Amino acid sequence: MFDRRFINYFDWGLLGLSVLLGFVGLATLYSAVSSSIPTQSPHKILYFKQLIWYGAGLAVMVIAFLINYKSIERWALLFYGICILLLVCVMYFGKYVGGAKRWLILGPISVQPSEIVKIAVIISLARYYSKIANTGGINLRDLFTPLVITIIPFFLIVKQPDLGTAMLVILIAGSMTVFIKIEKRSLLFIIVSCSLIAPMVWFFLKGYQKIRILTFLNPDRDPLGAGYHIIQSKIAIGSGMITGKGFLKGTQNALFFLPEQHTDFIFSVLSEEWGFAGSTALLIVFLMLIIYGLNVAYRCRDPFGTILSVGITSMIFWQAFINIGMAMGLMPVVGVPLPFISYGGSSIISIMICIGLLINVSMRRFMFE
Amino acid sequence: MTKYLKTADMEWYKQRVIISMLFVAAAFIVLFVRLFYLQVIKGDELRRLSENNRIRLQSTDPPRGLIFDRNGVLLVDNRPSFDLSIILKDAKPVKETIRKLSKYIHVSESELTAKIASAKHSSPYKPIVLKQDIGRDMLAAVEVRKYDLPGIGVNVKPRRHYINKHRAAHLIGYLGEISSGELKSSKYSELKQGDFIGKFGVEKAFESFLRGKRGGRQVEVNVMGQVVSVLKTVDARPGKNIFLTIDHILQKQAEVLLKDVAGAVVAMDPENGHILALASSPPFDQNIFVDGMSHEQWEALISNPFRPMENKAIQGEYPPASTFKIITAIAGLEEGIIDDNFIIYCPGHYKYGNRIYRCWKRGGHGNVDLVKALAESCDVYFYQVGQKLTIDRLASYATACGLGSPTGINLDQEAEGLIPTSAWKRRRTGISWQGGETLSVAIGQGYNLVTPLQMVVLTAAVANGGIRYKPLILKEIKTAEGKTIISGERQSIGQLPISKQTLARVNKCLWEVVNHPKGTGRIARIDGIDVSGKTGTAQLVKRRDDDTESEADISDHLKDHAWFVSYAPSVDPKIAVAVIVEHGEHGSSAAAPIARDIMRTYLKKDEYDRHLRLAANPSMRITIKDKTQTGEKDAIQRSM
Known part of the structure; x- marks a missing residue:
C-alpha cells in the first residue's frame, strides 16, 4: 500500500x-x-x-x-451533498452574528460551512469537466449540470447573506469553465443573453437593493x-x-x-x-x-x-x-x-x-x- | 459533430495552464502597480494623513420626531445642547489642557479628570464628554480660546424638550440613556452608548418612528484635532412626527382639575376610540429625565406616597365600586332576573347568612326598581341581583364587557385588573367561594379591580350602542416633510353582551343618575346638554368576610376612592369620560364635577374657545371653577 x-x-x-x-x-x-x-x-x-x-x-x-485523489473523485457527489446539507442546516440552526447567519455551532467551536462548500464545488466540477472536455470547447447543453452544481450553493450563501463567498463560488466555477473552454457560439450566446437580462433584473430590484448594489460598486456612496x-x-x-x-x-x-x-x-x-x-x-x-x-x-x-x-x-x-x-x-x-x-x-x-x-x-x- | 471527436489530450491541457499562468501574472502586475502608486508615489501624502489619524468620522445625531396633539399643537420638540468633549490623543499634554480648561470654565480639575477616568476603556480617539449642555457663557469661553485648548471640542446635539411642564407626562413619557442590555438587542443595532431612547409612554411605544437615522461626516483634522476641512457629509435624517389623538385643551383642563388630588382622568370619543385626554396625578417633570436629575429629585419621585411615576389611568387598579352596577344590571337584564316585576324593598340593609350587608343609605331607599336602583345607587337591590346571578355568571358578563383584561392600548405596562371567579379564588387561596362575597362583587367591591381606561372603554361602549373600541392614542404619523405614513385606524375589540333594547334601558337609567332629582350624579348636569353617568365610591381597604367597619373609623389616608363614569350628550354621544379621585370619598362630589367640566369644554364651543384663549394667554386666568360651581348648585336646587 x-x-x-x-x-x-x-x-x-x-x-x-x-x-x-x-x-x-x-x-x-x-x-x-x-x-x-x-x-x-x-x-x-x-x-x-x-x-x-x-x-x-x-x-x-x-x-x-x-487519500488518493482518485477516490476523492469517486466520492465527489457524496461530499457535495453533505456540504449542501450543512448549508441548509445553517439556514435553520445557524447563529446570527452581525446581521448574517453564516455559522453553525458545534460544541465549543463555530464553523462556516460556506468555506468548505467552495472545495466541494471545485471537486464536483472537476469530475464533470474531466469527462466531457474536448478541444473544440463545451456547448450550452454541457453547461447545464455545472450551472446546477454552482447555483445551489450560490443561492444558499446569498441568503445568509455572504455576498463575498457567493461571488467567489461563481468566480471559481467560471474560471474552471473558461479553462475547459466554451465553444465560440455558446460563449457568444451567454455574453449576449447576460447583457440583455442584467438591465431587466435591475428594473425589477427594489429601491434599497439598488442602493446596496450601487454602494457595493462605489464605496464612496x-x-x-x-x-x-x-x-x-x-x-x-x-x-x-x-x-x-x-x-x-x-x-x-x-x-x-x-x-x-x-x-x-x-x-x-x-x-x-x-x-x-x-x-x-x-x-x-x-x-x-x-x-x-x-x-x-x-x-x-x-x-x-x-x-x-x-x-x-x-x-x-x-x-x-x-x-x-x-x-x-x-x-x-x-x-x-x-x-x-x-x-x-x-x-x-x-x-x-x-x-x-x-x-x-x-x-x-x-x-x- | 466533429468537434466531439477531438478529445482533449494532456498537451492541450498544458497549453491552457500556460495561458492561465499569464493571466495570473497580469493580475499581479496590476496589484504591484497599485501598491507602488500608494506607497511610493502617494506615500508622503498618505503618511502625513496617518499622523494622528487625520481623517476622522464625526457622527451627527438625528433630531427626534416631534409630538403634537390632534390639532397640531406642538407638545414636545428638541432644543440644541452644547456638549463639551475631549479627545485624549489630540489633547497633548492632557494635564496641561485640563488645567487650562478648568480655569476657563470654572469647573474643578478633579471633576474633569474623574470624567476622563470613567471613560478609560474607550479608544483614545473617541471623544469623551466632559460636560453636557453647557451654557452660552461657558461655550463662549471655550470657543474664544479654541487654539489654546487642543483636543477640546464642542458638539451640538439635539436634546429633547417637553414644552409644557407636566403636560401629559404619563402619556408622552420620557427618554433615558440606552442601557447595556438594550444595546445588545437587534432592535437598537444602530445605536451606541450614550444615546437616548424612549423609556416610557409614547416616547417608548413609537420609538422606532421617532428616532431618525444618524448621519455623519468625514473630516480632516489638524494636529490639535480641530477640523480643517469637511470631506464628505451624510445628513442625519430626522425622525417621524407623531400626532396624538389627545386635545391639548382637554388634557390641560384634566390636569388642572386633578391638580391637588391623586387620581386619573380618561376621555374618549365613543365613536372611534380616540383618547381625547389621559391624565394621571400627581404628574412628574419629564425634562429632568433628559437633563439629568439629582439623587434627591429621584428619591422624591419614587418615595412620594401618591406615586407620581405611575400612569394611574392605565396602571392604577381600583375596585370599580358602584360603577360596576352597570355590569350587574346588564347581567341581570340579559339573564332575565331583572324584569318589570322585579322590585325590591330596601330597608337600608340586607341580611345574608348570618351577616348584615348595608346599603350606603342608612335609612334605606324603600321600594326600588332598576331605574331607581341605578339612579340612587341602591346596594340592597344589586345584592339580590348578584345573589341570583351567582359569581361565575356575573364574572362572565364582566369579562365579556372587557374587564379583567388589558384593553390593548399602545402603551407599556397596562394593568389587566381582576374579575374574580370561584375557580380563581380556589386556585389563589384554596378556600371555596362564599356566597356573601358575590354580594360584594355585585356592587363592585370585594376582589374586583379595574383601571380607569377599562372603565372609559366600557362607558363608551354603553354610550355608542355596544361596540367596544380599542383605545387609540395615535392619530397619525407624518414625515418631517409632512407626508402621512400611518393613520390610527378605528378598531373594534368586541361587543357588549347585551341586546340593543336592553342596552337602551341601561342608557335610560344612566340618564336618570344625572337627571333624576335624587340621582347621585346630578352635579354633573350641563346646561343644554343631556349627560348620563354612574357614580362610584370605592372602599380602599378590602373588606374581609367578617369585617363590619363603619366609615367613621377610617382615617384620612384610607378614605374611599371616588369614581365617575359618564358620557354626553346622552343621545348620539360625542365623549365618554372616566374619573377616579383617590381618597375623594364620594364619586358624586369629588369625581363628577371633573368629568362634567371636561365634557362641557369639549361639547360647548364657546367654552372651548374660552379655554383656548386662556391657554394662549395664561395671564388672564380667572377662577372658572368657583363661578361654575355656584351656577351648578343653583341648577340642582331648581330641579329639586
Missing part, C-alpha cells in the same frame, strides 16, 4: 510556501490584535485561537493528501461605512511607504475604524508595518504559490487532477486578488478572507485542505499508466 515514491515525489515546495504564509499571517494577526484597544486583552485570545486552528489545519491537510474603511485602509497602506513603520508600530488600525481589521483588512495592517518592501514580498510569495499550484496542474497526467488543481489554484488566486485589491481601493468592499493571513478558523481549514489536495495531485503524478 505505502509507496516510497510518495516521499520522493512529495511537494516540499508547496508545503514550505504554505508554512511561510502561515507564519506571516500569525505575525500580522498578532500585531493587529495588540495594537487595537490595549485594555481589551480578550482580543489576544484571537491570536491563540488562530494558532490552534493552524494546528488543526495541518492535520486536515495530511488527511487531504493521504457610503462615506460613513465602506467608503471610510477604504480611505483609512489606503492611508494605512500608503503611510507604510517603502520600508514600513516597523513591526507593531502601525497606528492606523489603533483607530476605531476597522472592526474587520483582523479579517478583511489584514493586508493594510501588514502593509503599514512592512511598507512597499514587505508588501511586495508578500505579493511575490502569493504569486509563487499560485504559479506553483498551476504547475501541479501542468505536470499532472490526468484530466481530473489537472482541472482539480486549476480549480483550487483559482480559488487561492481570486481570494488573494480580491482581498488585496479591495484593501488598496481597487475593488468593491466584500468580505473575502486573505488566505493564510486573515483571522478565521473555517478559512484556515479550507485553505489547508486545498494545499493538501494540491500536494495530493502533485505527489501522485507518476502513478499513472
Whole structure:
C-alpha cells in the first residue's frame, strides 16, 4: 500500500510556501490584535485561537493528501451533498452574528460551512469537466449540470447573506469553465443573453437593493461605512511607504475604524508595518504559490487532477486578488478572507485542505499508466 | 459533430495552464502597480494623513420626531445642547489642557479628570464628554480660546424638550440613556452608548418612528484635532412626527382639575376610540429625565406616597365600586332576573347568612326598581341581583364587557385588573367561594379591580350602542416633510353582551343618575346638554368576610376612592369620560364635577374657545371653577 515514491515525489515546495504564509499571517494577526484597544486583552485570545486552528489545519491537510485523489473523485457527489446539507442546516440552526447567519455551532467551536462548500464545488466540477472536455470547447447543453452544481450553493450563501463567498463560488466555477473552454457560439450566446437580462433584473430590484448594489460598486456612496474603511485602509497602506513603520508600530488600525481589521483588512495592517518592501514580498510569495499550484496542474497526467488543481489554484488566486485589491481601493468592499493571513478558523481549514489536495495531485503524478 | 471527436489530450491541457499562468501574472502586475502608486508615489501624502489619524468620522445625531396633539399643537420638540468633549490623543499634554480648561470654565480639575477616568476603556480617539449642555457663557469661553485648548471640542446635539411642564407626562413619557442590555438587542443595532431612547409612554411605544437615522461626516483634522476641512457629509435624517389623538385643551383642563388630588382622568370619543385626554396625578417633570436629575429629585419621585411615576389611568387598579352596577344590571337584564316585576324593598340593609350587608343609605331607599336602583345607587337591590346571578355568571358578563383584561392600548405596562371567579379564588387561596362575597362583587367591591381606561372603554361602549373600541392614542404619523405614513385606524375589540333594547334601558337609567332629582350624579348636569353617568365610591381597604367597619373609623389616608363614569350628550354621544379621585370619598362630589367640566369644554364651543384663549394667554386666568360651581348648585336646587 505505502509507496516510497510518495516521499520522493512529495511537494516540499508547496508545503514550505504554505508554512511561510502561515507564519506571516500569525505575525500580522498578532500585531493587529495588540495594537487595537490595549485594555481589551480578550482580543489576544484571537491570536491563540488562530494558532490552534493552524494546528488543526495541518492535520486536515495530511488527511487531504493521504487519500488518493482518485477516490476523492469517486466520492465527489457524496461530499457535495453533505456540504449542501450543512448549508441548509445553517439556514435553520445557524447563529446570527452581525446581521448574517453564516455559522453553525458545534460544541465549543463555530464553523462556516460556506468555506468548505467552495472545495466541494471545485471537486464536483472537476469530475464533470474531466469527462466531457474536448478541444473544440463545451456547448450550452454541457453547461447545464455545472450551472446546477454552482447555483445551489450560490443561492444558499446569498441568503445568509455572504455576498463575498457567493461571488467567489461563481468566480471559481467560471474560471474552471473558461479553462475547459466554451465553444465560440455558446460563449457568444451567454455574453449576449447576460447583457440583455442584467438591465431587466435591475428594473425589477427594489429601491434599497439598488442602493446596496450601487454602494457595493462605489464605496464612496457610503462615506460613513465602506467608503471610510477604504480611505483609512489606503492611508494605512500608503503611510507604510517603502520600508514600513516597523513591526507593531502601525497606528492606523489603533483607530476605531476597522472592526474587520483582523479579517478583511489584514493586508493594510501588514502593509503599514512592512511598507512597499514587505508588501511586495508578500505579493511575490502569493504569486509563487499560485504559479506553483498551476504547475501541479501542468505536470499532472490526468484530466481530473489537472482541472482539480486549476480549480483550487483559482480559488487561492481570486481570494488573494480580491482581498488585496479591495484593501488598496481597487475593488468593491466584500468580505473575502486573505488566505493564510486573515483571522478565521473555517478559512484556515479550507485553505489547508486545498494545499493538501494540491500536494495530493502533485505527489501522485507518476502513478499513472 | 466533429468537434466531439477531438478529445482533449494532456498537451492541450498544458497549453491552457500556460495561458492561465499569464493571466495570473497580469493580475499581479496590476496589484504591484497599485501598491507602488500608494506607497511610493502617494506615500508622503498618505503618511502625513496617518499622523494622528487625520481623517476622522464625526457622527451627527438625528433630531427626534416631534409630538403634537390632534390639532397640531406642538407638545414636545428638541432644543440644541452644547456638549463639551475631549479627545485624549489630540489633547497633548492632557494635564496641561485640563488645567487650562478648568480655569476657563470654572469647573474643578478633579471633576474633569474623574470624567476622563470613567471613560478609560474607550479608544483614545473617541471623544469623551466632559460636560453636557453647557451654557452660552461657558461655550463662549471655550470657543474664544479654541487654539489654546487642543483636543477640546464642542458638539451640538439635539436634546429633547417637553414644552409644557407636566403636560401629559404619563402619556408622552420620557427618554433615558440606552442601557447595556438594550444595546445588545437587534432592535437598537444602530445605536451606541450614550444615546437616548424612549423609556416610557409614547416616547417608548413609537420609538422606532421617532428616532431618525444618524448621519455623519468625514473630516480632516489638524494636529490639535480641530477640523480643517469637511470631506464628505451624510445628513442625519430626522425622525417621524407623531400626532396624538389627545386635545391639548382637554388634557390641560384634566390636569388642572386633578391638580391637588391623586387620581386619573380618561376621555374618549365613543365613536372611534380616540383618547381625547389621559391624565394621571400627581404628574412628574419629564425634562429632568433628559437633563439629568439629582439623587434627591429621584428619591422624591419614587418615595412620594401618591406615586407620581405611575400612569394611574392605565396602571392604577381600583375596585370599580358602584360603577360596576352597570355590569350587574346588564347581567341581570340579559339573564332575565331583572324584569318589570322585579322590585325590591330596601330597608337600608340586607341580611345574608348570618351577616348584615348595608346599603350606603342608612335609612334605606324603600321600594326600588332598576331605574331607581341605578339612579340612587341602591346596594340592597344589586345584592339580590348578584345573589341570583351567582359569581361565575356575573364574572362572565364582566369579562365579556372587557374587564379583567388589558384593553390593548399602545402603551407599556397596562394593568389587566381582576374579575374574580370561584375557580380563581380556589386556585389563589384554596378556600371555596362564599356566597356573601358575590354580594360584594355585585356592587363592585370585594376582589374586583379595574383601571380607569377599562372603565372609559366600557362607558363608551354603553354610550355608542355596544361596540367596544380599542383605545387609540395615535392619530397619525407624518414625515418631517409632512407626508402621512400611518393613520390610527378605528378598531373594534368586541361587543357588549347585551341586546340593543336592553342596552337602551341601561342608557335610560344612566340618564336618570344625572337627571333624576335624587340621582347621585346630578352635579354633573350641563346646561343644554343631556349627560348620563354612574357614580362610584370605592372602599380602599378590602373588606374581609367578617369585617363590619363603619366609615367613621377610617382615617384620612384610607378614605374611599371616588369614581365617575359618564358620557354626553346622552343621545348620539360625542365623549365618554372616566374619573377616579383617590381618597375623594364620594364619586358624586369629588369625581363628577371633573368629568362634567371636561365634557362641557369639549361639547360647548364657546367654552372651548374660552379655554383656548386662556391657554394662549395664561395671564388672564380667572377662577372658572368657583363661578361654575355656584351656577351648578343653583341648577340642582331648581330641579329639586
